[in-house]
Amino acid sequence: MHAPVSAARSSADQQAMPNRGMTGRVDAQALMRIRSLELRARIVVEGFLSGLHRSPYHGFSVEFTEYRPYTQGDDPRYLDWKVLARSDRTYIKKFEDETNLRCHLVIDRSRSMEFGTVGYSKSEYAITLAATLAHFLAHQGDAVGLVSFDETVRDYLPARSRPGHLRQILLALERPTGGRSTDLVAPLEQLARLVKKRGLLVLVSDFLAPLERLEPSLAMLSAAGHEAAVFQVLDPAEITLDFPSSAMFEDMESARTLHADPVAARKSYIERFSAHASALQAVCARLGISHSQILTSEPLDLALLEFLQRRKRTARVRRVAGGAA
Amino acid sequence: MSFLTPLFLLGGLAIALPVLFHLSRRATRKRTAFSSLMFLSPTAPRLKRRSRLEQWLLLILRCLALALLALGFARPFMKDGSPIIPISEQPRQVVLLLDTSASLRRDGAWTNALSKSDEVIRSLRPIDRLAVMCFGRETRTVLEFSEWEATPPDARATLARARLASLAPTWEGTLLGQALVAAADAFSDGDRDGRERGTKEIVLVSDLQAGSRLESLQAHEWPKDVRLEVAGVTPVRAGNAGVQWLAGSGEMTTRGKESVRIRVSNSIDAANEDFSLAWRRGAVPTGELVRVQVPPGQSRVVTMDAPGAALGADRIELSGDGVPFDNTVYVTPPEKQRLRVAYFGTDNPSDSAQPLYFLKHALESSPRVAVEIARLPQGGADLTATLAGVKVGFMTGLPTGGAALLRSWIESGGTLVAVPPFAAEATALAREVAGVDMNATDIKPTAGGYAMWGEIDFKHPLFSSFADPRYSDFTKIHIWRYRRLDIAKFDGARTLARFDSGDPAVIETPLGKGRILWLATGWQPMDSQLAVSSKFVPLVWSVLDYANVTRAEVSQYVVGDSLPLPVSARPVTVVGADGRTHSPGAGATHFPLTPFPGIYRVVADGVETRFMVNLDPAESKTEPLTIDDLEQFGVPAKSAAIGRPTMGEAQRQASLLAVEIEGRQKLWRWFIVATLAVLLSETILAARTGRRMRAQAETQEATP
Structure with a gap:
């Protein structure tokens, strides 16, 4: 299934076509400079597919x-x-x-996702990731749906595999949102009501919210029988608190401000941040949800690759578990 | 250098503020958006390490501005270098100006005024001079500088106190402006001999009521070296209501009675607003109470029926006001004047072609005046008896055999309006009454068929009421025929109007104390259109006014006004409000002694005329003026600080000296100017530094 890409591809995009390195991976910085989301997704997916033959992971094409x-x-x-x-x-x-997977891409469009220090925001990265996944899945004929949310569900496109649906998803992803805070509880509850049929849910968010509120929501999805994968998209500065001088820091979601000197605050910040990240990871492991932390500076196809590997592993586990039963 | 208010120097401690601000780190202004603050802990902005100050020049300028400001507020002055004798060491010349107007009759006001005056006397030293003046409507000198100096120093205070004790509040109004000018002039005796006698001070002891008249100050330039101190007098009770008689009284009310209009005014600080008015005869009420409600600061006009003359009520009294001095207004009930006018002529009063017919209608009686026309000659009437008490006569025909009597009547003050119908009568009249040989001729104008009055002397009392351009047009009156009179034959004759041909139309010829007014044309239709014009009635009445027979409009006089006396050959007596009888000298035209409010009766030739003399209505405005009101007239006034010896005398002298020197040097102004200059340079420097720092920041951002 090929979307009419060539017509949409602008000359500017052609000039900005990123070079592939020796590994066949696309530099994220170069990729993000391309304006067309569809083109970005195609580049990643095509590169990925062509790289597949050279990759050591051959067997998973079954799915x-x-x-x-x-x-x-x-x-x-x-x-x-x-x-x-x-x-x-x-x-x-x-x-x-039998073959067709029903996958819902659940994208966080809250304001904290607008943060970015590498030249583009987490939100742009997350959208590209979602577009890539959508493109990849649609390419295989799987049914893809989209749910974007901030404090409530903003866009909902049910999972379909018919031609043109990918384009709708891409358009929905490109639409700007005026979201504010991240609240996973309400959107995930809404999602559970919307998506009745079991399938794959891919959650893309920064998960910068108290864990005690995140855990019940994730547990609810898992309990509903959905297979869930979590992408925690983070900016490098969020992990290291890499700011040059002290400043008034303003919370992008609540607009709360506080004065902090990064040099003095870095140690405790990193401690608390990594504690949150590992706690999230532990929760996901406990609920059987695949969790991957992606930095916006990392290439996208790496994320895709990691996702597929994890899915293969979980599928195997499930098959084994199903055979034993 | 010393300081007048050294406490302000503590303000210099504010220098610490810019130093602190310069020490603190400026980076706090930078804002960074961050995805979530949930893992971030706040750190306080830190002071720069090791107190490293930046922007030294700016810091110095800011500290300097604060220091200069503190110095300026501390009112610095240089002690040495200016040999100034303080005011308090110089001899003082003091005019004690004491208010004795009627408003000082309020409870406690006069006692307060006397004690304030006494304080002034006590504050004087042997080197000082004092004069005492008191004022109401007039300003009187009670004690002169020369008397004070002539008295031994130890007896001076006693003398001044004795003079003050002889004073009492009068019933007069308050001409404060005039009194201040007189007091300022009192210093001139010292100026005359050129000796320096010290500072000139007027201490005004007054209640400064709003009704004080200050207008005289407008035309007077206040001398620069005379200072005015005001020792305000306060009565026990604030607020006052007053009554005032209003002109226009005497109109008929709807009930057919004559009325009196009374204004009741209430001061703004009054507590009461319910009053009642009643007619009284002496202390006895003679009519019913009229209730009136006047809110504070407002006034109401009340129309009251005049009581019958039989009741003899002579005053209206206001009750309900706690301050009684201005609660009575004396009122004379309006009276009708009776006039007799003589008419010499034989015409029929009901014949509308004859002069008398028009004269009779012009002199119709009014509510004020009743005119009786005595026609002469009448069959067998005695001319002498008829002319008694008559001041004005109109003549169209000479009474037979009465010329000599007529002449003596005119010479004793009569006014004769001669309107001879033909030239022959004019010639006869001139010859027999005025004793002048004159040949009059009848004239019938040919040009256009009529003549007009061309040149009129509007300054003459006869025509002065027509002087306004709206009324001065006499050209509508056409004259068909007139007599040409030879004015040159009369001694002292004056032409009051001329025809357009140049012939005299109205001539006044004096005769003894009286006069003859010659009209060259009659008003009857055969002669002219005068009788049917709007000018005729006013003209006839101006003749009566000119002959001084009509009484002036009833008006009231205030205490101190002179009363007009009637002209009478016999002695006139005046009965004052206090019941005393006065006999003004012969030939006196005015009676000046009206020190009390009340009814003054003037008896002349057996006829009694009553005059009402009341308190000046302005005296009722008792709310106090402020010192600023005086300053508006260019009088530099301040509150008197008599009786303030709280500080030690030496200390007081020192502080007075300091104030004096500081006031002359005014160094604080230079400190303020310097502060402004420093702030200006600080602003410029800060703007430049800021611009440079921004530019640096931008270059740093451009090259990360």
Whole structure:
């Protein structure tokens, strides 16, 4: 499934096409300079797909391709006989119901996500990540939906796989929001009501909220039978408190101000911040939610790769668990 | 250098503030947006390490500005270098100006005034001079400088006190401005001999009531070396209501009675607002109470019925006011004047072609005046008896055989208006009455068929009421025929009006004490249109006014006014309000002794005329003036500080000297100027530094 990218691609974007390094990864700085979100997503996904052949992780395409070569033990019912007749090769053809994943991308659009010190904000990074995932999943024919929220759900596009839906998702992602504070409780409750059918939920947020409020919401999703993956998007300065001089710091969500000298406050900040991060990680592990912390300075395809690896692992775990049952 | 108010130097401690501000770190102004403050703990802004000060020049300028300001407020002065004799060591010349107007009759006011005066006398030293003056409507000198100096020093205070004791509040109004001018002039005797006699002070002991008249100060330039100190007198009770008789009384009310209009005014500091008015005869009420409500600071006009003459009520009294001195107003009930006017002529009063017909209508009686026209000659009437008490006569025909009598009547003060109908009568009249040979001629104007009055002497009392340009147009009156009179034949004759042809139209010829007014044309339709013009009635009445037979409009006099006396051959007696009888000398036209309010009766030729003399209505305005009101007239006044010996005398002298020197040097002004200059340079410097620092910051941001 190809979106009409070439028509939309502007000459400015063509000039800004990022060079791929030897590893085939796209520099995040260069990527973010591209104005078109769709183009950004395509670049990541295409690079990723082409890199797949060279990658050592070969086996996971089972989940994401429509065809796979027949191996011993597969049910011969699923052999694509037409392909066998044409090319004398055996491929397994998966049924749509079975192969298609229902995935909802849940994006935090609150004001704290507007923070950024690397030339772009966490929000832009998160949107690109979501667009990349959407593009990738749609490319495989999976049904993708979008939920964006701040203190309440702002946009909801149900998961669909039909042509043009990807474009709607991208448009919804590009729409600016006037969100204020992060509140996961209310949006996730709304989400649980909206998404009845079980599927994959990908949460992209900075999770800069008290953990005691986050935990019940995540637990509720997990209990509803959804498979959840969490991307904690952070700016490097948020981890290290790397500011040159003392200043009045203003909270982007509450507009509260306090005077702080980063040199003096750094130690306690890092302690408290990493305590929060590890607590979040522990909560996710306990609830069976895959958690990955991404810095906005890191390349996007790395995030994608990590996501797929984790999914493969959890899928395996589930299969094993399902077989044992 | 010394300071008048050294406590202000403590303000110099404020220098610590700029030093602290310069020590504190400026970075707190920078703001950084951050995603969440939940992990961040606040740190206080720190002082710069090791008290390292920046911007030395700015700091010095700021400290300097504060220091100069503190110095300026401390009122510095240089002690040495100016050999000034303090005022208190110089001899003083003091005029004690004591208010004796009627408003001092209020409870406690006079006692207070006397004790304040006594304080002034006590404060004087042997080297000082004192004069005492008192004032109400007039300013009187009670004690002169020369008397004070002529008295031995130890007897001076006793003399001054004795003179003060002889004074009492009068019933007069308050001409304060005039009194101040007189008091300032009192110093001139010292100036005359050129000797330096010390400072000139007027100590005004007065209640400074709002009704004081200050207008005289406007035309007077206050001498610079005369200072005015005001020792305010306060009565026991504040607030006052007063009554005033208003002109226009005597109108008929709707009930058909004659009325009197009375204004009741209440001062702004009054406590009461319910009053009642009643007619009285002496202390006896003679009519019903009229209630009136006057809120403080306002006035009401009340119309009261005049009581019948039989009741003899002569005053209206206000009750309900705690300050009684101005609560009585004396009122003479309006009287109708009866006039007799003689008419010499034979015409029929009901014939509308004859002069008498018009004269009779012009002299119709009014509520004020009743005019009786005595026609002469009448069959068998005695001319002498008829002319008794008559001052004005109109003549169209000479009474037979009465010329000599008529002449003596005119010479004793009669006014004859001669309107001869033909030239022959004019010639006869001139010959027999005035004793002048004159040939009059009848004239019938040919040009246009009529003549007009052209040149009129509007300054003459006869025509003065027409002097206004709105009334001075006589050209509408056409004259068909007139007599040409030869004015040159009369001694002292005066032409009051001329025809457009140049012939005299109205001539006044004196004769003894009286006069003949010659009208060259009659007013009857055969002669002219005068009788039917709007000028005729006023003209006839101005003849009566000119002959001084009509009485002036009833008016009231205030205490101190002179009363007009009637002209009478026999002695006139005046009965004052206090019941005493006075006999003004022969030929006196005015009676000046009216020191009390009340009814004054003037009896002349057996006729009694009553005059009401009342308190000056301005005296009722008792709310006090402020010293600023005096200063508006250019009088530098201040409150008298008599009786303040709280400080030791030496200390007081020293502080007075300091105030004096500081007041002359006024160094504080230079300190304020210097402060402003320093602040200006500080502003410029700060602006430059700020601009430079911003530029540096921008370059730093551009090259991270």
